[in-house]
Structure formats: structure tokens, C-alpha cells
Amino acid sequence: MIITLLSDFGSFYPAQMKGVILSRLQGKSGNIAGKITFVDIAHDIPAQDVRAGAFALLSTVRFFPPGTIHIAVVDPGVGTARRSLVVESGGQMFAGPDNGLLIPAARSLGRPVAYEITPHPGASSTFHGRDVFAPAAALIAAGQPPASLGPRVRPVDLDFGEAKKTAHGLEATIIYVDRFGNLILNLQRLPAQDMMLxxxxLKRARTYAEGRRIEPLITLGSHGFAEIAINQGNASEAFCLKAQDRIELEEI
Known part of the structure; x- marks a missing residue:
């Protein structure tokens, strides 16, 4: 049984979530606790950046087998009226806040079905990752169906949108900036020619190394989205751009 974790928590809070899961499964028939494999997708998502977390989750889930449980927590609304969810899609399960974080990834696997989790009275109002989502994941790992955790609901959606054709080229949105400063766009195909930003x-390239050192380029990343990069440089710094900025790519 694989359980993944994604958050903006940093280093030590995720260990508490793993401890809760293992404690709740300890002693269950079939030694379930001993059969859990934890995979940390990321815990360095920019603080409270739901869209960045959604992109990281979307880019990752297709590499996991059916039966995987994903716990994703980037949750600026923790403790408020926002709902807690378990979502089932394509044979995989997701637990996290109802703020759109889970939906792009779930939708990429199939047709998401969401159920609301009712937090127990003793749950912390500031750490639902430990007190709501980790226990829900343990229940699912123990064989409890997601539908048993609460009523079916329509989740909050999050859509990265699509680049639009303009009179001069394309208008796109930067949906993520990775640690190399590459600008990942809501464009799932590579332009047919070099572009201007x-x-x-921007040189149209298949690999980063096709550009000269410090040459700007546009390529199709391994995640399936077009990205603006600088060979051995940082495109975010060079162009003074960040996530959610809208840009216009002009045809040459």
C-alpha cells in the first residue's frame, strides 16, 4: 500500500501525519502498518500556494499505481468553513482540503467523485493534515470505502485554463516556477516556431542544452506543459516574472 504526502509544511510536521497513520493501522489484521510505503512528493511547496501544490500533484500522480492514497495539504483556510474531502478517481484516492488542490490531479486520472469528511470534535483547528486527513487515509488503507466517510459533494474546482491565440501570438499564464527558475505555462503544446517575450x-528547443549558455528558449517539459527556460540560467529572474503572471508570446 502506497501513501504519498504533499504539503507546504517543511520538514517535521509530515512525520506526525505518518505517525498517526501507522498508529491507527498498528495491530490491524494482515499487519497493514508493516505494508505501508510512504512517498514524500514534496514538502517545500511555497507557503499557502494552492495552485503550486495542485500543479505538483498533477505532475506526479500518473506515475503511481491504482490503490495509491495521496494526502495533499496546502490549506490557507484550515479551521474555517471550507470542507475536508476524500476524492476517488482512476483507482487512486486523495485526501485534502476542498480548495481545488486535489482536483486537477484527480481529473487527470478519470472522473473525480468527492466525499466530505466530518472532522472529529478533538481535531486541531490548525493541523487538519494530522487530525483529519491522516486518519481518513488510515481508514481507507484499512479497507473502508471513501463513500463511508461522508456524503458525496461537489468539490471546489481549480483550472489552470488554456493559453489563448491573439493577433500577435499567444497569451498564456505562468502556472508554476520550478527551482531552476523555469516558467511553466498553461500551454500543452510547443509553438511551431521561435517566439518573442x-x-x-525564445528559441524553440527539444532540450535545454540545444540553447547556447544563457540563451532563452521555449520547450515542452516532462510534465507535458510548455516552459520558458534559460540554458544554465534562471528565466524567472531574467524576465522578472512569477507564478500567475500573464504573458504574451509574440510570433516572429
């Missing part, structure tokens, strides 16, 4: 030519 802020008056700078």
Missing part, C-alpha cells in the same frame, strides 16, 4: 527571442 518582452522583446527577447
Amino acid at each position: 518582452k522583446g527577447v527571442r
Whole structure:
């Protein structure tokens, strides 16, 4: 049984979530606790950046087998009226807040079905990852169906949108900036030619190394989205751009 974790928590809070899961499964028939494999997708998601977390989850889940349980927590609304969810899609399960975080990934696997989790009275109002989502994941790992955790609901959606054709080229949104400073766009195909951004030519390339050192380029990343990069450089810094900025790519 694989359980993944994704959060903006940093280093030590995820260990508490794992401890809760293992404690709740300890002694269950079939030694379930001993059969759990934890995979940490990321815990360095920018603080409270739901869209960044959603992109990281979307980019990862297709590499996991059916039966995987994903716990994802980027949750600026923790403790408020926002709902807690378990979502089932494509044979995989997701537990997390109802703020759109889970939905792009779930939708990429199939047709998501969401159920609301009712937090127990003793749950912390500031750490639902430990007190709500980890216990829900333990129940699912023990064989409890998601539908038993609460009523079916329609979840909050999150959509990265699509790049739009303009008179001069394409208008796109930066949906994620990775640690290399690459600007990942809501564009799932590579333009047919070199483009211009802020008056700078972007070389259409298959690999980063096709560009000269410090040459800007546009390529199709391993995640399936077009990205603007600088060979051995940082495109975010060079173009003074960040996630959620809208840009215009001009045809040459």
C-alpha cells in the first residue's frame, strides 16, 4: 500500500501525519502498518500556494499505481468553513482540503467523485493534515470505502485554463516556477516556431542544452506543459516574472 504526502509544511510536521497513520493501522489484521510505503512528493511547496501544490500533484500522480492514497495539504483556510474531502478517481484516492488542490490531479486520472469528511470534535483547528486527513487515509488503507466517510459533494474546482491565440501570438499564464527558475505555462503544446517575450527571442528547443549558455528558449517539459527556460540560467529572474503572471508570446 502506497501513501504519498504533499504539503507546504517543511520538514517535521509530515512525520506526525505518518505517525498517526501507522498508529491507527498498528495491530490491524494482515499487519497493514508493516505494508505501508510512504512517498514524500514534496514538502517545500511555497507557503499557502494552492495552485503550486495542485500543479505538483498533477505532475506526479500518473506515475503511481491504482490503490495509491495521496494526502495533499496546502490549506490557507484550515479551521474555517471550507470542507475536508476524500476524492476517488482512476483507482487512486486523495485526501485534502476542498480548495481545488486535489482536483486537477484527480481529473487527470478519470472522473473525480468527492466525499466530505466530518472532522472529529478533538481535531486541531490548525493541523487538519494530522487530525483529519491522516486518519481518513488510515481508514481507507484499512479497507473502508471513501463513500463511508461522508456524503458525496461537489468539490471546489481549480483550472489552470488554456493559453489563448491573439493577433500577435499567444497569451498564456505562468502556472508554476520550478527551482531552476523555469516558467511553466498553461500551454500543452510547443509553438511551431521561435517566439518573442518582452522583446527577447525564445528559441524553440527539444532540450535545454540545444540553447547556447544563457540563451532563452521555449520547450515542452516532462510534465507535458510548455516552459520558458534559460540554458544554465534562471528565466524567472531574467524576465522578472512569477507564478500567475500573464504573458504574451509574440510570433516572429
